Amino acid sequence: DTGVSQDPRHKITKRGQNVTFRCDPISEHNRLYWYRQTLGQGPEFLTYFQNEAQLEKSRLLSDRFSAERPKGSFSTLEIQRTEQGDSAMYLCASSLEGLETDTQYFGPGTRLTVL
């Protein structure tokens, strides 16, 4: 088990460009989460999948953000027409639905810089 992986680790883009990030969860985990984190803050929830179904999406999430998990394994997060305010660390986490705990394990993150 190699843990949660994310690609790329760093992305620099110009304002207005589209970017796509990938997350590969721990293989037996059925839940997958996307978060955004800025300096000095805790992770901000973006969206959540159980298997291939997107069950929840933050009301704060702009229509420019979209996420998919087509086969219930890896997931992609796309940001269209990026803005400077999108600069942040994008974290992916996965967990296994359980009776007592649903511990989320995080990937290393993708650091996005929008110029």
Place this chain on the structure above:
Amino acid sequence: GQNIDQPTEMTATEGAIVQINCTYQTSGFNGLFWYQQHAGEAPTFLSYNVLDGLEEKGRFSSFLSRSKGYSYLLLKELQMKDSASYLCAVIDSNYQLIWGAGTKLIIKP
């Protein structure tokens, strides 16, 4: 609204003990997590509490009082590598994880 409060920053000495407090007001409660996050890295799981009391795991212990909406993380025999941010997170009634802003712990020799 939902709120999790932690001190912004704490300083402690190598070899000492430090207690990081977390208070929460959430719509429902289904457990509390502590995560450690080194600068520029992702959070790593430390502990989970759902019942009142103390959970001990090596040098780290976590305490929960549900009636007071309060938890603390206790770190013993501090090492320089413990310098990091410590995040408190609560699972609410919708089973969503609500995060605090984190406490930056600075260890001095």
